[in-house]
Amino acid sequence: MIEITEGPIDHHGLIDQVRSNQAGAVCSFLGTVREMTEGRRTDSLEYQTYHEMALKKMTELETEARRRWPLLDVVLVHRIGRLELGEICVVVAVSSPHRDQAFESCRWLIDTLKQVVPIWKKENWADGNAQWIHPGINAGQ
Amino acid sequence: MEIRIRLFAIARERAKSASITIELASGARVADLRLELARTVPELAPLIPGSFVAVDEEYADDSVLIQEDSEIALIPPVSGGLGQAKGEGPDLKEEKREEG
Numbered sequence: 001m002i003e004i005t006e007g008p009i010d011h012h013g014l015i016d017q018v019r020s021n022q023a024g025a026v027c028s029f030l031g032t033v034r035e036m037t038e039g040r041r042t043d044s045l046e047y048q049t050y051h052e053m054a055l056k057k058m059t060e061l062e063t064e065a066r067r068r069w070p071l072l073d074v075v076l077v078h079r080i081g082r083l084e085l086g087e088i089c090v091v092v093a094v095s096s097p098h099r100d101q102a103f104e105s106c107r108w109l110i111d112t113l114k115q116v117v118p119i120w121k122k123e124n125w126a127d128g129n130a131q132w133i134h135p136g137i138n139a140g141q
Numbered sequence: 142m143e144i145r146i147r148l149f150a151i152a153r154e155r156a157k158s159a160s161i162t163i164e165l166a167s168g169a170r171v172a173d174l175r176l177e178l179a180r181t182v183p184e185l186a187p188l189i190p191g192s193f194v195a196v197d198e199e200y201a202d203d204s205v206l207i208q209e210d211s212e213i214a215l216i217p218p219v220s221g222g223l224g225q226a227k228g229e230g231p232d233l234k235e236e237k238r239e240e241g
Contacts, residue, residue, distance in 0.1 A: 050149055050214055053198040114221025118195070120150035121220040132151040133220040137191030 002058045003077045004049055004119075009088045018073035023095035027102035029110045031090035033083050041126035047080040047089060050118040054078070057117045061109055069105040071096050076109065078119055142167055144207060146178060147214040148185075152192065155184040165207060171196065172203035174213065185215070192217045 001017065015028045033045050062074045075093040083089055092109045096102045121133045145162045153159055163181050165173060171194045179186035193200050193216040196207065200216070207213065 048150055048153075050147065050195070050216065053195055053214065053216075056198050111221070114219065116200075116219075118149065118214075118216050118219060120217065122150070132154065132217070134151055134188075134191070134217045135220070136218050137151075137188055 001073075001075045001077070002055060002062060004051060004054055004058075005077060005079055006081045007079070009077055009079055009091050011088055011091050011093075014075045014077060014091050015093050018075055018093045018095040020072045020095050022097065023072050024097050025099035025102035026093065026095045027099070027106040028091065028093040029106050030088050031110070033085050033087050033089060035085050037123070042085065042123055043126045044085070044124045045083045045089065046122040046124060047078070047083065048120050048122070049078070049080050054117050054119055058113065061112055061116070064112075065094070065105050065109055068108070069094075069096060069101040071101070071105055074105075074109070076113065078113075078117070080119065142169075142209040144169075144174065144209075144211070144213055146174070147212075149214070150217050152185055152188055152215050152217055155188065156182050161185075167209070169207050170203060171201050171205045171207065174207055175203070178215070188217060189215070 011030055015026060019026055035042055058076045062076060065071060065074060072095040075091065077091045079089050092106050094102050094105050123131045123133060142165055143162055144165050145160050147160050148156050148158065161182055163177050165177055174194065175189050179189050195201060195214040195216050196205050196211050198212065
């Protein structure tokens with residue numbers, strides 16, 4: 001299941017969703033809003049997406065993961081909009097016959113999602129500044 | 142031909158708009174679009190070399206031909222991304238690691 005949502009993510013429900021009698025393993029990853037980044041305090045985050053392309057790239061990720069590992073089910077859900085400290089911004093959940101496949105595919109899915117899916121993060125710093133995070137380009141404040 | 146370019150994140154903020162329309166000659170490629178966009182909207186110029194261009198929801202290198210009905214977007218690097226745009230998009234099939 002692939003989804004981009006503006007509301008809170010029910011990660012318990014999503015993890016249950018990938019469980020299966022054929023599975024010996026379920027692995028999940030939750031990305032959450034961190035308060036401190038290199039000594040700087042975050043007040044909230046804001047995520048923006050190129051919705052159509054993001055869904056397309058997430059679907060390609062699922063297809064590629066299923067090609068690499070014998071996955072029984074895959075869930076990729078990303079939240080957009082404003083998120084407060086500690087809230088969940090992204091969930092990856094997979095099920096597979098054996099645990100190695102679940103660990104490896106879950107790790108690959110979150111790493112690759114963060115590289116190829118057009119979803120951007122804006123830091124609303126506690127000092128009042130705001131900053132889009134774009135590694136490699138000097139976007140300034 | 143008139144080409145509308147969708148903008149996101151820092152680019153949207155700099156241009157103060159979710160999209161920009163520019164004029165391109167037919168037969169133009171992504172490289173031409175980058176030049177013309179920088180010329181039309183100087184606020185975006187510093188961002189363009191480090192950003193990807195998507196054509197019809199696919200990362201496109203500088204040689205890709207632009208059609209009149211192409212859907213074009215400027216894609217600044219994403220937060221967990223590779224941090225550079227060498228004219229073509231990140232490849233799903235290569236394993237690349239970066240701290241999260």
